[in-house]
Amino acid sequence: MSGVGAAMPRPPRGRSPHPSVVLATGALLLAVLVATVMSRPRPGDGLEAGHGRPASVSIDLRFEDLPDGGVAVRRADDGAAVAVLAPGTEGFVRATLRGLARDRKRGDFGPEQPFRLSAWTDGGLSLEDRATGRTLDLRAFGSTQVEAFSRLLPASGEDKR
Structure with missing residues (x-):
């Protein structure tokens, strides 16, 4: 019988799945969980941006909040000005730095360690927080x-480490 009012066959009540199906499903779920946990990159495992390849140029930077809401970008070695991010501009740079600053605060790190910005010979660009060890592959966020x-x-x- 077919049509709009056709009844669908129902599985018998009170029957549980065969034990081998339950074991196979459980084993599959466990394998997926283990594979997911094992595949996550962790600091020091060699999967950070830039690991094992030479930088074409890099610079250690410090970022300083200015009274007017701007951000001064300075070389870490001598304090020379690299740029000033005017208030309300460079939203991605500011958001990235806020996130890294939160990590530093959670880890009870101060501003002593600079950030390292590196361009890599393969075209990559990364920002490393020298205090926490966290490295961001900036290509993941797009060309802009x-x-x-x-x-x-x-x-x-001109290498400014």
Whole structure:
């Protein structure tokens, strides 16, 4: 019988699935869970941006909040100004730095350690928090965001570690 009012066959009541089906399903779920946990990158496991490849240029930076709401970007080695982010501009850079600052606060780290911005020979760009060890591969956020951070790099070949 078919049609709108056709009744669908129902499984018999009170029957549980065969034990082998339950075991196979449980084993599959456990395997997926283990694979997920084991595949997550962790600091120090060699999966951070830039690990094992040479940087074409890098600079250690400090970021300083200004009274007018701007952010001063300075070289960590001598304090020379690299840029000033005017209030209300460079939203991605500001949001990224806020997130890293939260990590520092949670870990009870101060501003002593600089951030390292590196351009890699394979075209990558990363920002490393030297205090927490966290490294962000900035390419993951798109070309506009890469460009926002690229403006803070020194001229090619001038390494400012």
